Amino acid sequence: MVFSMATTKITITLPDEQLQEIRALVAAGEAANTSSFVKHAIGIALSDAAGWRDMLKDALQQTGGPLTKTERAWADAILEPRQRRSPRRGKAA
Numbered sequence: 001m002v003f004s005m006a007t008t009k010i011t012i013t014l015p016d017e018q019l020q021e022i023r024a025l026v027a028a029g030e031a032a033n034t035s036s037f038v039k040h041a042i043g044i045a046l047s048d049a050a051g052w053r054d055m056l057k058d059a060l061q062q063t064g065g066p067l068t069k070t071e072r073a074w075a076d077a078i079l080e081p082r083q084r085r086s087p088r089r090g091k092a093a
Contacts, residue, residue: 012038 014022022037031037060066067075 019034022031022034025031025037026033031040
């Protein structure tokens, strides 16, 4: 009996350097092909995300439950990637 998982073809955009590294791994025989490499990487990322979610859920249960709106706003502000400020341009003389 053959079991197969439904798949959907998508298009993704990667930095050129990452694609070059993946292609080098494929050429060296360290990955079967680009698609399998990306599927494997996504599987690892999803597993990591699930682990972090479980760890956070456990930590919140041990320390008083879910975050309040105020606590979430504070955490979002701290964890949000900082925007680079563009240099101020002076007025032309």
